[in-house]
Amino acid sequence: MRFMPKFEKHIFICGNQRPAGNPRGCCDPSGQAKLQKLFKQKLAERGLKGRVRANQAGCLDQCEHGPNVVVYPAGVWYGYVTEADVDEIVESHIIGGKPVQRLMLADSCVNTAECEHRKGSGQRAVAGGQQSKHSGVQYVADN
Ligand code: FES
Numbered sequence: 001m002r003f004m005p006k007f008e009k010h011i012f013i014c015g016n017q018r019p020a021g022n023p024r025g026c027c028d029p030s031g032q033a034k035l036q037k038l039f040k041q042k043l044a045e046r047g048l049k050g051r052v053r054a055n056q057a058g059c060l061d062q063c064e065h066g067p068n069v070v071v072y073p074a075g076v077w078y079g080y081v082t083e084a085d086v087d088e089i090v091e092s093h094i095i096g097g098k099p100v101q102r103l104m105l106a107d108s109c110v111n112t113a114e115c116e117h118r119k120g121s122g123q124r125a126v127a128g129g130q131q132s133k134h135s136g137v138q139y140v141a142d143n
């Protein structure tokens, strides 16, 4: 019996949609999964189909930093990801093994209610102290 090799990496792309005005915002307001489709296309172009999988995910509960993407098994979290970032994530991280620092979420942001963005301070930042270039795209929670 032949077995397929395991996937080396999984990229989970949040495709959650919420109604406009929801205080937590959402990662895919259009509901068109453009980001996930682009990852899938890029992986196929680079011959990674069957080795790396780009999965559409439901809410990853990091909404205030969206659009969010997480790469397993390493558990690298990216926030404020745009279509323009897909090439770099695939080339640098997926193929080159070097995560894209400028898009990585700070540990103080991931999965904690203490995250300043979640608490609604109005400041959005990613690791390395860079301000999100997408500020204003999504709502920031008031509580
Ligand atoms: S809507 Fe994407 S993490 Fe919640």
Ligand SMILES: [Zn+2]
Binding pocket: 064, 065, 108, 109, 110, 115, 116, 117, 118
């Ligand atoms: Zn945060």
